[in-house]
Amino acid sequence: MNAPLLLSDSANLIMAAVLGLFFGFFLERGGLGNPHRLTGVFYFSDFAVPKAMFTAILVAATGVCVLSDLKLLDMSRVWIIPTFFWPQLVGGALFGLGYVVSGYCPGTAVAGFASGRIDALVTMIGIGFGSVLFAAVFPWIEGFYKTSSMGQITLPELTGMNHWILLAILFVLAGAMFYAMEHFGRGKGLRASRTSVDKQVHVTA
Amino acid sequence: MKKENYWSPYLSGVGLGLTLLAAFVIAGQGLGASRAFAVGAGSGLKAILPMYTATLAYLSPYLERSPFADWTFLEVSGLLIGAFAGVLLSRGFRLQFDRGTGVSIGMRTLTAFGGGTIIGFASRLARGCTSGVALTGGSQLALSGWVFVIAMFASGFLFAAMFRRLWS
Numbered sequence: 001m002n003a004p005l006l007l008s009d010s011a012n013l014i015m016a017a018v019l020g021l022f023f024g025f026f027l028e029r030g031g032l033g034n035p036h037r038l039t040g041v042f043y044f045s046d047f048a049v050p051k052a053m054f055t056a057i058l059v060a061a062t063g064v065c066v067l068s069d070l071k072l073l074d075m076s077r078v079w080i081i082p083t084f085f086w087p088q089l090v091g092g093a094l095f096g097l098g099y100v101v102s103g104y105c106p107g108t109a110v111a112g113f114a115s116g117r118i119d120a121l122v123t124m125i126g127i128g129f130g131s132v133l134f135a136a137v138f139p140w141i142e143g144f145y146k147t148s149s150m151g152q153i154t155l156p157e158l159t160g161m162n163h164w165i166l167l168a169i170l171f172v173l174a175g176a177m178f179y180a181m182e183h184f185g186r187g188k189g190l191r192a193s194r195t196s197v198d199k200q201v202h203v204t205a
Numbered sequence: 206m207k208k209e210n211y212w213s214p215y216l217s218g219v220g221l222g223l224t225l226l227a228a229f230v231i232a233g234q235g236l237g238a239s240r241a242f243a244v245g246a247g248s249g250l251k252a253i254l255p256m257y258t259a260t261l262a263y264l265s266p267y268l269e270r271s272p273f274a275d276w277t278f279l280e281v282s283g284l285l286i287g288a289f290a291g292v293l294l295s296r297g298f299r300l301q302f303d304r305g306t307g308v309s310i311g312m313r314t315l316t317a318f319g320g321g322t323i324i325g326f327a328s329r330l331a332r333g334c335t336s337g338v339a340l341t342g343g344s345q346l347a348l349s350g351w352v353f354v355i356a357m358f359a360s361g362f363l364f365a366a367m368f369r370r371l372w373s
Contacts (some may be wrong), residue, residue, distance in 0.1 A: 004233030007276075015231050016276045020283020022224040023236055023336075027274075027282040027284070028291035030217025035303055041358075042365030050358075051214035052221060053340065056290075058325070059222025060344035064229060079234040081342035083349040084332065092321055092332025092356025099357065099363045100319025106328060107238035109321070110281055114288035117299040119317045126321020127239065128246030131321065134329035135247065138263035145330060147336060155346045166346055170267045178215075 003073045035119070035147055046124045047181040061170065063191030065103055065163050085148035089194025102126065225344055232276070239328035241281035243267045248276075263329075269290075283347055305372045316366025316371055 007015065030052045031037045040046025065075035099105055102123045103113055109127065112120030138145070156163045211217075219357020230238050245272040247267045251258040258264060272278040292298045304313040331353055333341070340359065 003230040005231055007231070012232055013274065013276060013279050016280040016286075017283035019224055019228050019231070019236065019286075020280035021290070023221065024222060024284035024287030024289075025288075025291045026220035027308035028218050028288035029212040029220070029295070030214045031211035032214075032217070033288055033292075034209065034211075036305075036372065038213075039365070042361050043369065043372060048211075048214040048217075052218035055215050055218025056221035056225060056340055058218050060229070060340075061346060063222070063226035067226075068229070073230055074283070074344075075229075077233055078345070080345050081235070081333065081338055081347045081349040083347065083352065085278055085348075085352060088331045088338065088349055088352045089323065089356045091327045091329075092353040093360035094327035095331060095334065096325055096357040096360030097364045098320045098323030099234035100320070100368050101316050101371070102324060103311050103317070104321070105324060106210050106242055107236075107281070107284060107334070107336045109333075110238070110285050111288035112303070113335045114285050115292040116298050117329040118301070119303050119313050121322035122314055122317035124242070124323075126318040127242045127325035127328070128249070128321075129318070130247045130325020130327075130333075131239070131243040132250055132261075132264075132325075135243075135261040135263040136340050138261070139331075150348065155348060155351065158348055161219040163346060172211060180235045188269070 003067070023107070025113065027108060027111040028115060032108045033113075033115045033120070035112060035115070035117070038105070038108055039103050047184070051178060051181065054177065057139055058171060058174055065167055080152035081156065082152045083148075083150040084146070085150060087145055087147065090144075098130075151154075161171055168172060189201060209297065218253040218363070220342070221340070225340060234276070234336065235278040235345070236280065237333060237337035238281055238284070239337060240267070241272075241275070241333035242325055243329060244272050244275045244278045248272050274283075303335070305370070308371055311369075316368075 027033060032052060037046050041049045043162050064073065064075065068075045070078045104120055105121045106127055107121040109120045113124060155166050159166070225236055228257060228293070243264070244267045247264045251268055302310055302313060323333070331338055332349070338350055338353045343354055
C-alpha cells in the first residue's frame with residue numbers, strides 16, 4: 001500500500017460521499033446532533049463532545065503515526081492544515097461564542113437537521129450567511145486574515161520532540177481529562193446541584 | 206425529557222477517528238464541514254446576484270466548479286444521509302424546534318441564525334471548523350488544530366455563563 005491513494009477525480013468524489021456517510025452516522029450515534037448534549041460540556045452537565053472529539057483525535061493520530069512509521073502512509077502527500085496563528089486564535093474564540101449561542105457547529109448542525117431539528121436548519125442557513133458575509137467584508141480584513149502565517153507546521157516540528165512522545169503526552173492528558181469527566185458524571189455532584197437550583201428557579205418563577 | 210439511546214461517546218469517537226484516518230489514506234486530506242457552507246451559500250448567491258458575486262474575490266476558489274464536484278460539499282451531503290440513517294436505525298427522528306426550557310421559538314430562531322452567522326464567519330477566518338481544523342489538524346498534530354481547539358473551548362466556557370438561560 002502506498003497511501004494516500006491516487007484515485008481518479010470521480011472516484012475521489014464518490015469516496016468523499018462515502019466517508020461523509022460514516023462521519024454523519026458516527027456523529028449522530030454519539031448524540032452529537034443534539035444541541036443540549038453539544039453545549040453540555042460548557043455547563044459541566046454532559047461531556048460527550050470532548051470525549052468523542054479527543055477519542056477521535058487520539059485514534060486518528062495513532063493511526064497516522066503507525067502508518068507513516070511503517071511507510072504505508074506518506075504524510076508529505078496529505079494536506080496538513082496550515083497555521084495562521086492569530087486568525088485561528090481569534091477565529092476559534094469567535095467560533096466558541098457561535099457554538100454556545102447556536103448549540104451547534106457546522107457538521108453537527110447537519111447531523112441535528114437530519115434528526116428532525118428545524119433549529120439546526122436555521123443554524124445551517126446562518127452559517128451560509130456568515131460565510132458569504134465574510135466574503136463581503138474580506139477586502140477590509142484581508143490583512144489580518146493573512147497575518148502570522150506559519151505554514152503547514154506540526155507540533156513535532158515546532159517542539160523538536162518525537163511524534164510518539166507527543167502522542168504519549170496527549171494520551172496522558174486526555175486520559176486524565178476522561179477520568180475527571182467520568183468522576184464528575186458518576187458523582188453527579190455538580191449536575192445534581194445544578195438541577196436542584198434550576199428547579200428552585202422554576203418554583204419561584 | 207425523552208430518553209435518548211445514543212452510543213457511548215467513546216465508541217462514537219473511535220468511529221469518527223477511523224473515518225478520519227480513512228480519509229487521510231484514501232483521499233490525502235481530512236474531513237471538513239464549513240467549506241461546504243461557503244460553497245453552497247456562495248453558489249446560491251451567484252444564482253441570485255451573479256454580478257455582485259463576481260466582485261467577491263474571496264469566493265472565487267469556492268465557485269470554480271459545481272458544488273457537486275466539490276469534495277467537501279459531497280462529503281457533507283453524505284454526512285446528512287449518514288446521520289439520517291443513524292436516526293432511522295435508532296428510531297430517534299422527531300421533527301422539533303430544539304431549545305432550552307423557557308426559550309421562545311422567536312428567541313431560538315434568533316440564537317440559531319445569529320450563532321450560525323458567527324460560526325460561518327469564524328470558520329472562514331480560521332480556515333475551517335471543528336471538523337476541518339480541530340479534528341483534522343488536531344490528529345495531524347498540526348499547530349493550527351490545537352490553537353483552534355484551545356481558543357474554542359476557552360471562549361465557550363467564558364461565554365457559557367452569559368448564555369446559561371438558553372440551555373438550562
